[in-house]
Amino acid sequence: MSREMTGARMVIEALRDQGVDTVFGYPGGAVLPIYDEIFQQNDIKHILVRHEQGAVHMAEGYARSTGKPGVVLVTSGPGATNAVTGLTDALMDSIPLVVLTGQVPTFLIGTDGFQEADTIGITRPCTKHNWLVKETDELAATIHKAFHIATSGRPGPVLIDIPKDVQFATGDYVGPKQIETPSYQPAKKGDLATITRLVELMETAERPILYTGGGVINSGTGASQLLRELADATGFPVTSTLMGLGAYPASGKGWIGMLGMHGLYEANMAMHDCDLMIAVGARFDDRITGRVADFSPGSVKAQIDIDPSSINKVIHVDLPIVGDVGHVLEDMLKVWKARGRKTNAAAVQKWWVQIEQWKARNCLAYRNSDKVIKPQHALQRLQALTAGRNPYITTEVGQHQMWAAQFLHFEDPHHWMTSGGLGTMGYGLPASIGVQVAHPEALVINVAGEASWLMNMQEMGTAVQFRAPVKQFILNNERLGMVRQWQQLLHGERYSQSWSESLPDFVKLAEAFGCGGRTVADPADLDAAIQEMIDYDGPFILDVLVEKHENCFPMIPSGKPHNEMLLGEASTEGAITGAGAALV
Amino acid sequence: MAALNIQKGASSHSAYDLRDPNAQTIESHTLAVLVENEPGVLARVIGLFSGRGYNIDSLTVAEVDHLGHRSRITIVTRGTPAVIEQIKAQLGRIVPVHEVHDLTVEGPSVERELGLFKVTSKGDKRVEALRIAEIFRASVVDSTLESFVFEITGTPEKLDAFADLMRPLGLSDQARTGVAALARGG
Numbered sequence A: 001m002s003r004e005m006t007g008a009r010m011v012i013e014a015l016r017d018q019g020v021d022t023v024f025g026y027p028g029g030a031v032l033p034i035y036d037e038i039f040q041q042n043d044i045k046h047i048l049v050r051h052e053q054g055a056v057h058m059a060e061g062y063a064r065s066t067g068k069p070g071v072v073l074v075t076s077g078p079g080a081t082n083a084v085t086g087l088t089d090a091l092m093d094s095i096p097l098v099v100l101t102g103q104v105p106t107f108l109i110g111t112d113g114f115q116e117a118d119t120i121g122i123t124r125p126c127t128k129h130n131w132l133v134k135e136t137d138e139l140a141a142t143i144h145k146a147f148h149i150a151t152s153g154r155p156g157p158v159l160i161d162i163p164k165d166v167q168f169a170t171g172d173y174v175g176p177k178q179i180e181t182p183s184y185q186p187a188k189k190g191d192l193a194t195i196t197r198l199v200e201l202m203e204t205a206e207r208p209i210l211y212t213g214g215g216v217i218n219s220g221t222g223a224s225q226l227l228r229e230l231a232d233a234t235g236f237p238v239t240s241t242l243m244g245l246g247a248y249p250a251s252g253k254g255w256i257g258m259l260g261m262h263g264l265y266e267a268n269m270a271m272h273d274c275d276l277m278i279a280v281g282a283r284f285d286d287r288i289t290g291r292v293a294d295f296s297p298g299s300v301k302a303q304i305d306i307d308p309s310s311i312n313k314v315i316h317v318d319l320p321i322v323g324d325v326g327h328v329l330e331d332m333l334k335v336w337k338a339r340g341r342k343t344n345a346a347a348v349q350k351w352w353v354q355i356e357q358w359k360a361r362n363c364l365a366y367r368n369s370d371k372v373i374k375p376q377h378a379l380q381r382l383q384a385l386t387a388g389r390n391p392y393i394t395t396e397v398g399q400h401q402m403w404a405a406q407f408l409h410f411e412d413p414h415h416w417m418t419s420g421g422l423g424t425m426g427y428g429l430p431a432s433i434g435v436q437v438a439h440p441e442a443l444v445i446n447v448a449g450e451a452s453w454l455m456n457m458q459e460m461g462t463a464v465q466f467r468a469p470v471k472q473f474i475l476n477n478e479r480l481g482m483v484r485q486w487q488q489l490l491h492g493e494r495y496s497q498s499w500s501e502s503l504p505d506f507v508k509l510a511e512a513f514g515c516g517g518r519t520v521a522d523p524a525d526l527d528a529a530i531q532e533m534i535d536y537d538g539p540f541i542l543d544v545l546v547e548k549h550e551n552c553f554p555m556i557p558s559g560k561p562h563n564e565m566l567l568g569e570a571s572t573e574g575a576i577t578g579a580g581a582a583l584v
Numbered sequence B: 001m002a003a004l005n006i007q008k009g010a011s012s013h014s015a016y017d018l019r020d021p022n023a024q025t026i027e028s029h030t031l032a033v034l035v036e037n038e039p040g041v042l043a044r045v046i047g048l049f050s051g052r053g054y055n056i057d058s059l060t061v062a063e064v065d066h067l068g069h070r071s072r073i074t075i076v077t078r079g080t081p082a083v084i085e086q087i088k089a090q091l092g093r094i095v096p097v098h099e100v101h102d103l104t105v106e107g108p109s110v111e112r113e114l115g116l117f118k119v120t121s122k123g124d125k126r127v128e129a130l131r132i133a134e135i136f137r138a139s140v141v142d143s144t145l146e147s148f149v150f151e152i153t154g155t156p157e158k159l160d161a162f163a164d165l166m167r168p169l170g171l172s173d174q175a176r177t178g179v180a181a182l183a184r185g186g
């Protein structure tokens, strides 16, 4: 059945049919007809942001914490261009978003009209797909297609550019059931023969490892459940990328911690020395592999990924399995059980002895102080004081982000939102608001660096307006800490532009925004300050003045193999040379 | 044999790949990409090549199925075996791409290109140009007292050879279509 209505009404109708309850947006001339429709309904809540980048990161936070797509509505020209960083961020981290942009009327396109931008051209490389809708009759079907493409296969952001005259004109509305995408048919099931071959290898492997990534989270909570079952039943150790934290619980017996550039010693050593590597929804990013030629030289590698282009892109794998992580894990478990639940238990036991020896290096050790708050200590206290609350954590980008990944414990998927692929400073504050909007009763904390936080601090106004009681936990080292660390290790301690001058008084800033705020500098006051932040009824900014020159270890310098990682007490002199220094 | 035809979403295309994945030799491959004929689809394909630093040696595009809204893009590209595989997988990810065929490995194929060559000369050179054109089965599609435009169809190598011979005889301009290619047989 089709019904006639205006394009603007169609947008609302289609969002409603897609089960959308929240839109993050900012109005302007080219989307006024849609805003007019928003005004006249109550099903869909509109969160008015302060900057379009904030809207996209909020939608990302919403999506990552719920598994549902995030929806954004912005105007043409500057509204669309402001959304580009968020789109790129979502593309890199495979986050499902549907972004609606207004466009000048079709008859003005190409004339350099007021607030005209080639939004489709600009966003083509930073979306999974995008559309310019020129006929109102095609609008509803396009929106439904957009939701399907954003959320299926390897998820990602999509964008629909809607000229203003298309919003005003009337056309036929079609429902979500009537759409087809013949050229887009992502695989779900993996190849059974290859899965069986992998199970055979699992039965004899002496030093197996499960290397898990964001794909497990994206595949849904069922996939995390299956991963837990597989890991616990086989007794195989589990490591995860930054993106996959929470898929396997930090308290699980197979957990050996995050891997990668700032990953744990035991995780990286185990990756280097394993004989069977099972990559599950992880894509061998350069932050994971270090020097490619020396990456896990002795292992047979299997990779489960829904995106064929993720396979053999960086590292050649012996057993490629294209399929949805959840489906493939289910088949793996079935085959493994049917074949008698075999593992090489004696060898795996020995493997664990080796891993325990690596663990004993205690790679996260740091020298605590009773004079100045160490950032690692601040996070350990945050972990301790929030443990029973199962908080949602977002982060900005920098040292604090890596420390959060190292020191906080994630027990569940969808509770950890961080900008992994793009490394977008300014992500955490808006993302925390998006999470809070989706989970009004939950404890939502943004672990931030002072410099990153300033990049989108205007969104504090959004938090206050919509009573989103997000907690901003700022580890304030008055430095662009990660940049400073690299300059120390790589650039002869020439600290070019890497300190934060003229910082605002964060407590006064909190007051100005109308939320709670406190500064803490004395380690003795830290617990009370964290508790005040947690207990405060509303958004809160906690300015934690931390040690300014702490470095984040372990660290695998760019261009080094896993087994040449720098540990905290290790001498860092001349650690990174030549080719490595050219890498980012 | 259609071993390397990447069915979009197929579960094990790379498992079929029996070539040495670590080979560093640069190979030239001709890819046929069947796409939905919609606005911007060519820009998506070209943007993929420029954005990820792949080479395009030749590119042609035209609608081949008006009713079905299908166009065929033929791309000649270069890279190591791993890069070629990655290019095909990346092409497969583009939403309006229906099929990606690697004609170079799927079996024998025919490749043809059309070229127009203007040769401006007088006297002996003009006679010699005509003689060579005959050998190449090029046809004269325009002539003045001082110039010819030759039309020639063949492999890119044949067109290159023709251009090389015409250069000393007054080759003054040329236009080439790029390669169109089809698998041989049924």
Ligand SMILES: Cc1ncc(C[n+]2csc(CCOP(=O)(O)OP(=O)(O)O)c2C)c(N)n1
Pocket: A396, A397, A398, A399, A400, A401, A423, A424, A425, A426, A448, A449, A450, A451, A452, A453, A475, A477, A479, A480, A481, A482, A483
């Ligand atoms: C938008 C953006 N610009 C620049 C960078 C490069 N960068 C990475 S970390 C960092 C410093 C971050 O400082 P801060 O937020 O205070 O965190 P810290 O490292 O001190 O914990 C910079 C500039 C980035 N990741 N994102």
Ligand SMILES: [Mg+2]
Pocket: A398, A449, A450, A451, A475, A476, A477, A478, A479, A480, A481
């Ligand atoms: Mg800082």
